Amino acid sequence: MSIDIETASRVAKLARIKVSDDALPALAEEFNNILGFIEQLQEVNVDGIEPMVSVTPMPLPRRVDDVTDGNQQAKVLANAPDAREGFFAVPKVVE
């Protein structure tokens, strides 16, 4: 699989990262290097080996259903570039 400039541009757009047109060829090249490395890894035979999801063999920790958090409107909004009447205010997005 190889990444062309158009694909690189699309991925950047989906990730909401602004990339200027002249930086795209180098970005596509970097993607291809990463994918090339992964292709090498795929040469390893892993038949019959269960995927390892974690290096620490432990179950998913679970929480009881108690309300232990929240009630911190001011803190939640503290970093917002714009907040009004308890809401985050963002440029209009409407369907």
Place this chain on the structure above:
Amino acid sequence: MLDLTYEAPKVKTISGAKSDWELVIGMEIHAQIASNAKLFSGASTKFGAEPNNNVAFVDAAMPGMLPVINDFCVEQAVRTGLGLKAQINLTSAFDRKNYFYPDLPQGYQISQLYHPIVGEGEVLVEMGEGIARRVRIERIHIEQDAGKSIHDMDPAMSFVDLNRTGVALMEIVSRPDIRGPEEAAAYVGKLRQILRYLGTCDGNMQNGNLRADVNVSICQPGAYEKFIKTGDFSHLGTRCEIKNMNSMRFIQQAIDYEARRQIQIVESGGSVDQETRLYDPDKGETRSMRSKEEAHDYRYFPDPDLLPLVIEQSWVDDIAARLPELPDQKKARFIADFGLSDYDASVLTAEAENAAFFEAAAAGNDGKLAANWVINELFGRLKKDALDITQSPIKPEQIGQIVSLIKSDAISGKIAKDVFEIAYSTGRDPAEIVETEGLKQVTDTGAIEAAVDEIIAANPAQVEKAQANPKLAGWFVGQVMKATGGKANPKAVNDIIMTKLGL
């Protein structure tokens, strides 16, 4: 057990300009899990809080915050799966569904694409007595809800409230087994009923706690059967997905509109684009959500913050052992044990609370009569006062007393209504009311005979008329009832009058 004697409903066809068309519908229901805290944080799920008050830093996607799953939410998904007779997957896992929207601060929704917690199940959707559609469930997975954007508070800005962000949802995905707008609404209704019986979702559609995405396509008669036989989707038309509907009425209207729109496109030589659409209830039409199209590349991948969710079979068995009786079973039992009609049993089992009330009222009584009193008198009265069954001023045992007073001929049906009214408004026991107010029906024939004799003696002209025309004997029955304050047994009165008048 599902009753296999149900017949499948007739498939709805819509006539186009050139031919008849059938509908094929699949649904994704998003049901909010009735938990106190969110799926991955300890913030409250309570509806109607101040904006951004029920928000933990996990929900606001602050850097470095890690999700920890709510055990109760997992249990509710399993309960729901068991309630839909579905396969429970002991190992499931979470994936990130990536898209950009202001009310999704993480930039991805944690969901379960590759390994959902619940697999295949089914729902029986009744469409009338003995008629039902069996809708297969493909899967149920757990995922996070998004926040809420408000667009009408400012001309240039949208306002975002993250209170709903991270609340646990179950997405219940059906197979394309639904064949018309009415079936779609009935399917939502049946799921809602089952979820409410299970207590896993409150089913409040108005608050958005139960929402539906509806996939609609059209096909020529016969094509669907080919699809079912082969599993090949090419027999069906291109589908459109109508997003986020929270009203049964709108679901029906949207499907109807969408089917007609697709028929018109195809019949005029065009082709339907697979796309996401929104229903506008004010205009009664669906329209394309073009802006969402590009975002449809979700780039799913396993969430590295969460280990696989492994549950024990013994835990699942324990949940299964604690399942309540579900609507289908309860209805069948009401018909078998109380001799109720299909209709009455459906009405009484619509809500678990109604069913429980009825059962308490019918205990040791005539079930059919108890059903009549609960459905006709009590439900009517509660509706008038805008009360639900849990607020009923009259207790089930008191309805039971009325039923047994009627059954034992202690009071007539007419008096029973007065007793009901007194018990309803004062909370007094019907047995005590009948005793204290002296409403007991007079079955003592001696007393009735005396009253009849008196009236016959006082009205010789009426006696003559009645003897000439027996239909007029009813006048005497009315007089005797009046004289006895309505307490005489009407049948006994009638018999005695007929004998005395020699009719």
